[in-house]
Amino acid sequence: MSADGFDVRELIRAKRDRRAHAPDQIRAFVAGFARGDVPDYQVSAWLMAAFLNGLDAAETDALTEGLLGSGRRFDWSALGRPTADKHSTGGVGDKVSLILAPVAAACGVLVPMVSGRGLGHTGGTLDKLESIPGFRTRLSPEAIRAQLDRVGVVMVGQGPDLAPADGKLYALRDVTGTVERDYFIVPSIVSKKIAEGAGAIAYDVKCGNGAFMKDPGAARALALRLVATTRALGAKAAALVTDMSQPLGEAVGNALEVREAVALLRGGGPSDVRALTLDLAALMLRDAGVAADVGAGRAAAERALASGAAWERFTAMVEAQGGDAKVLDRADGLPSAPVRVTVAAPRSGAIAAIDTFAIGERVVAIGGGRRAAADAVDPRVGMIVRARLGDTVRAGEPLAELHTVREDAESALRIAACFTIADTAPAAPALVIERID
């Protein structure tokens, strides 16, 4: 029996035997785990029972509340403006947050964004930002508040006081084979977003060969659960299921992606990144209450890009967080790799498939990402992807340009092998597969 008067053994047996938990049992269980009263070995037995026997919607919501309750919860209501945020499940070349957050701020929404680092084949927003010299991603709660009030947007790492039980639970899931379940993933994501004080959240759930979820049906199910649980915890939510069967935009790699984001913020940049940013902004602005509907939200976001207001918010954020915004204006301002290797098309034809996962993995392999959480990241390396699905190429034309620290024939060969060139290609897939709203 725990001090809360519930029996952890009985809770484990209940899930083992497919009996549902009452919400307050789950909250007490997580609270006990967070305090150290419920030992790891009982939590991991419960995790495996739940992995195999499932958690329903009410249980998922309660687990989210339990994780949320383990730490502080920011409340920005005194600042007098609506709050919103976005979350992506992770892809290759996904620099949308860097553009979207200042766009929303420029439209009058506070964006208290807590982001993560790259792990595995996908990049992380914090790593990208840290390619800007001086940029700090650890701020005190007081500094976050002051910046949010003054600049309207802040992008930081998860402090130890936000949903600490989530990190502890993830560490246990990681070593006990209990990672890949929606009802564990959703509480982990939502508890942090609610803890940071976001009142409206737009989710970008990616699917395809560059995403963690390969299958649109699985991505849709996750999107539905994210939206439902976020709403159950009192925030507004919407989601897009988006295609990740090719990199998003052209740049993959930290400094290269910042450069592309800067191009977007100044009104240029690849059209797919721009389109997805506007689609997510439309949801955020509507749900934050600063736009009447998605059409009005999209229009406001377009104005924020066209007017330079979003760019101004971005540079103000960079300066506020210790970064040197002046470097962003110079072509050679950000760290750049000493070696460029052009990857040429081995034959003429149409791009029929791109192994997006392998592209992400190759960027990790050349130093642009992490295999383990403690690895260092080289901000300079990465690649510019020149060919997109459905494009026609001639033999010898560039498919991609590799940015590396040394000549690397193996990587060039491997990148070339990521592109399937056929006589004909299917139609390029739609970027937004479904909106969950």
Place this chain on the structure above:
Amino acid sequence: MSADGFDVRELIRAKRDRRAHAPDQIRAFVAGFARGDVPDYQVSAWLMAAFLNGLDAAETDALTEGLLGSGRRFDWSALGRPTADKHSTGGVGDKVSLILAPVAAACGVLVPMVSGRGLGHTGGTLDKLESIPGFRTRLSPEAIRAQLDRVGVVMVGQGPDLAPADGKLYALRDVTGTVERDYFIVPSIVSKKIAEGAGAIAYDVKCGNGAFMKDPGAARALALRLVATTRALGAKAAALVTDMSQPLGEAVGNALEVREAVALLRGGGPSDVRALTLDLAALMLRDAGVAADVGAGRAAAERALASGAAWERFTAMVEAQGGDAKVLDRADGLPSAPVRVTVAAPRSGAIAAIDTFAIGERVVAIGGGRRAAADAVDPRVGMIVRARLGDTVRAGEPLAELHTVREDAESALRIAACFTIADTAPAAPALVIERID
């Protein structure tokens, strides 16, 4: 990755996904757990995955080998005689070990019996023996060897060097809801019996309302697994599935059961205890190779009882282990309770059912057993059960005689309620339901 070059996470995921383990993976896993290299939280996740998804026969055997390999294994071959033992899954009034072990010793078989204590509604052989003043159940390996050579029988508790991973694993199963599975129970039992050096094992798997297994089918399945795994580990084995829908014999409680065992060893005592002892002895003696078949084994066991040879082995063992064998000859020699309460039949009729579990629980409640492993046991208390299934009783006749430390009307009422008296009763069940041989 562990030092043995196998990945515990992969092992957990395999069982989670219903993939079978190679035997050497399980052995390395248990060895790592025994050394402390594999943490509890990974073992408990695996336990839950195996609880829900199962272990096949080869995996069960390998788990047994892993537990066995975590400690020492006695080898009595230098003593030049066959070894054998028995194991009961636990019942109410089951004092067979006290009689059977000296019977086998009297027939030329070495019995290096490692026994347990009572927990829950069933008694334990060590508690029974310790009602004999001075009897010690902790002996050094050297003392065990010397006694086995000289007396032929020793009855001790499990030392810390016999299958230590079993105790560690059981502690984890107990707090993670992963106790009740044959493929966990079998390795726990068999590893200890093989470690003590028994070359032939007779199992008594009990079923009915006084047993851990209520259902004959489940008891049969456990008996089959016990026999198969024991044989896989190189020992001979046979099993009886026996009825536990009423107490075995008349005495329930530690000193009372020793007194009944003494009566048996001197040629008297209840016929059911005698019959079961002879049936198990027949299997042990045959499998140890000192009898040609079960008929010859049974005859040898009967002679050992009739000649006093088994009684002589028992008293020699008691003396060798520090006990005062002289008290066994006196009616008041063993500790006895100060109060006797007769439980009378409330009506005339036939005994149609006996709540054997409740009888065991009541003996625990009056101090004769343990609810927790640290509880003390009062050797004096218990009861003599006078009525058996199918017996005809008249109102006011004794159903049982309670031996307690104080007048206890509540216990008397509760014991009376354990007997269902009807106008007619079904035929008394057979004691031996099936032989697995």
